[in-house]
Amino acid sequence: MQKAMISFVISALLGFGVGYLVFGVLMGDSGNKSQVAQTDTPLEKTTKEESKDSTEPATSSAVAEDNILNKRGCLGCHSVEALNLKGGAVGPDLSQAYVNVEGKHGKPIEEFLKQPTSAVMSGVIGKNPLTDEERKQVLDLLKQASEAK
Template structure:
């Protein structure tokens, strides 16, 4: 009886291990591929003010924005800019104004040296350059003003 249980446990562990190896490592994890942000289309019947707002949202949501380039949209979204991303991390629409209250430092300082365990691991492995940090701050400021 004990041999049967031990054989079953070993077989199950080998099966799960091989499944992980084949489906996650070899075939690739689809979640780790870059996220492409969706853009908001411009309504032709809108007023000039609404058109400017829509154009700003479309411009910020293009594939070349810094949040997409750096993979931020893999975990986060920015609903205020219509940037659809992952749901694992919080929405960053109000991060520009809320980070200091949550983490005890300004957003710029947080992006240099995050205090949260997850973000310190993410940014610590691949820190933002000064130019990238400036671009992120501009987008986050724009998103905080949009809502």
Template sequence: MKQTVIIFLVSALIGLAGGYVYFQPGEKGGTNAAQTAKQETESVSEPSASAGKEGAKGETANASTQDGNILQKKGCLSCHSVSKLNLQGGTTGPDLSNAYQVVEGKHGKPIEEFLKAPTSAVMSGVIKSNPLTDEERADIIALLKEASEK
């Protein structure tokens, strides 16, 4: 039991330290999550040569990727994925495909309130260091709702 608690605490500290390092700007020419997300957003928003050949299925995938930019911009995809929208991210956090439906049952508050003041220790640290505006929160909720409906 004692060993399990120690392992848990060490793992939690490593995870928090990794998040801290990821969201802090580098000392010499390093980038932070916002700069990385901006670079990714710019590369995703560039039109491709096959843009005119996309069918209905391609348009859906493209729309989901563009909608996923808020998740990239805010660094959510560094820990989470949204597999139902084909948004690949980290594996540290749970897949957010069903978050719209399960957050209230799991955390005791609606998703809107959870994104304002999370009840999990890791997420409260992340949100505290990188708060969401009302518009960003609405965009994330709309995206997670879309994922839950697929």
């Protein structure tokens, strides 16, 4: 009995050690990184704005930290690379969601945001539905992202 207990303890320590090595050291310690939207630094914004033609509309409002996707926690799982909104990697990139949702989920994005057909999003939005104004803001941002690429 004592031999089995010693074997168990050694195996457990080895298992935790290998897990730490693989997930903590080799894959980077992603547990310490926040999943908040990362936006351009003021220097990058200035450089980009100076290089734009004056007739182009500025997109700084879309990448502001107070955008709807950040406020509602969408960036905890999703990114929107087209707008340089970095977030979680669990959910898909939303850069083309405005045009792709209907083909993937069988209903237009406006309806999907009201009543999602995916199990994960049904749970997320079902527990905390978007208001009409929030839904409009999300649609505007996702439309802008789909046009950016």
